[in-house]
Amino acid sequence: MITCTRCGNKNSDNSQSCEKCGHKLQSGFARFNGSPLSSKKNSDQFNITFEHADIFAKHGEAWVYALFLLAAVVFFTYQQVYWPLYILTPLVAILAWFRKI
Numbered sequence: 001m002i003t004c005t006r007c008g009n010k011n012s013d014n015s016q017s018c019e020k021c022g023h024k025l026q027s028g029f030a031r032f033n034g035s036p037l038s039s040k041k042n043s044d045q046f047n048i049t050f051e052h053a054d055i056f057a058k059h060g061e062a063w064v065y066a067l068f069l070l071a072a073v074v075f076f077t078y079q080q081v082y083w084p085l086y087i088l089t090p091l092v093a094i095l096a097w098f099r100k101i
């Protein structure tokens, strides 16, 4: 079904021009883009994608803290200096807790 953009008459899919007023009919692609329903659906999909990106950002931050702590443990163990770990470990834990990870 193709709706005429000039008079609103509904024409069959294979008609080249409007049966009522003779206006040249648009292709199916143009009709699909003009639908207000499709634009609403696109914005909903964007919101869901954005929320997912936020969750992934939190996970990434948690991994950064974990890897930083691991690197610090390896570094100070290699240096045979253990006291900074007793400060650093709770600091990172508190930081992660404040960031609600």
Ligand SMILES: [Zn+2]
Pocket: 004, 005, 006, 007, 008, 009, 018, 019, 020, 021, 022, 023
């Ligand atoms: Zn028409």
